[in-house]
Amino acid sequence: MAKVAREMVEKAGVDVDKLLELLVKNAAAELTTFYYYTILRANLIGLEGEGVKQIAETARIEDRNHFEALVPRIYELGGELPKDMKVFHDMSACPPARLPDNPKDVKAILKVLVEAERCAVRGYTHICNMTAGKDHRTYELSLAILNEEIEHESWFSEFLGEGPSGHFLRLGETSPFAGKFFK
Amino acid sequence: MPESFSNNSSLGWIFQPFFLYLKPRHMMKTYSKIELKKCNGKNGIPVCFAFEGKVYDVSESFLWQQGKHMVLHNAGEDLSEYLKDAPHGEELLARFSIVGLYKDELYRR
Numbered sequence: 025m026a027k028v029a030r031e032m033v034e035k036a037g038v039d040v041d042k043l044l045e046l047l048v049k050n051a052a053a054e055l056t057t058f059y060y061y062t063i064l065r066a067n068l069i070g071l072e073g074e075g076v077k078q079i080a081e082t083a084r085i086e087d088r089n090h091f092e093a094l095v096p097r098i099y100e101l102g103g104e105l106p107k108d109m110k111v112f113h114d115m116s117a118c119p120p121a122r123l124p125d126n127p128k129d130v131k132a133i134l135k136v137l138v139e140a141e142r143c144a145v146r147g148y149t150h151i152c153n154m155t156a157g158k159d160h161r162t163y164e165l166s167l168a169i170l171n172e173e174i175e176h177e178s179w180f181s182e183f184l185g186e187g188p189s190g191h192f193l194r195l196g197e198t199s200p201f202a203g204k205f206f207k
Numbered sequence: 208m209p210e211s212f213s214n215n216s217s218l219g220w221i222f223q224p225f226f227l228y229l230k231p232r233h234m235m236k237t238y239s240k241i242e243l244k245k246c247n248g249k250n251g252i253p254v255c256f257a258f259e260g261k262v263y264d265v266s267e268s269f270l271w272q273q274g275k276h277m278v279l280h281n282a283g284e285d286l287s288e289y290l291k292d293a294p295h296g297e298e299l300l301a302r303f304s305i306v307g308l309y310k311d312e313l314y315r316r
Contacts, residue, residue, distance in 0.1 A: 042278045042279065045278045046277065046278050049277075049278070114272070116269075117270075117277065118269075118270075119269035119270065120269070143270075145294075146294040146295050147277075147294070149294040150277065150293075150294045153292075153294070
């Protein structure tokens with residue numbers, strides 16, 4: 025644990041135990057999403073599905089990256105991950121991104137994907153609001169992740185006909201914002 | 208007239224949002240602060256909270272497991288004051304059913 029780092033955050037007025045619970049819940053959301061997206065991506069097939077597969081894969085890998093980026097901060101602040109993976113799954117900050125009943129329905133898969141990203145955007149906005157000007161390191165980490173989650177949301181939203189994302193698919197390395205926290 | 212409306216001098220029970228017409232206000236259960244507090248999601252009890260005079264049942268929500276929401280909020284409480292600080296708006300509440308009216312809020316009108 026980074027004792028002084030935690031003290032500084034506490035002195036700034038952040039309830040560190042609540043923050044840690046949020047960070048662990050969001051780490052759970054990232055890892056479980058990585059798992060569920062693996063299944064979603066595998067089912068994105070055919071003329072419609074193949075077009076979505078690349079961005080689903082990028083989002084999947086970046087969500088795993090977010091998990092990797094969050095874990096060091098959890099331990100720095102004196103927190104820990106649950107010993108039981110089942111407990112970890114069930115405490116996720118976002119509902120499971122399960123494969124829809126009809127796995128051939130690409131639109132239904134896209135709705136699952138966009139809902140998962142929207143949940144993440146809300147979650148990291150919440151952590152940013154809680155830590156802004158108080159816990160600089162967690163804020164910067166959450167902001168980096170938030171930037172990527174917003175891009176994921178806009179990619180899937182575009183496929184659902186909600187308007188242009190304004191982006192092109194990720195070229196080069198994944199996690200351009202959060203990369204520095206886990207490399 | 209039900210007990211819950213006996214102190215309500217306004218005509219708010221007539222002019223209500225459209226979706227409440229699905230179940231007329233006078234047929235809805237009215238929750239007092241104590242009754243709402245019991246709706247805490249513990250030991251299989253439904254998970255409810257009040258927002259602007261309406262009681263929502265969020266038992267089916269993954270994000271309200273065990274009566275807790277995002278670490279900060281507990282079931283069985285009036286959360287009207289907190290939505291402005293939340294990273295979501297009132298539109299998410301429309302996903303859940305309204306199971307009653309919150310009496311303390313009615314008295315305030």
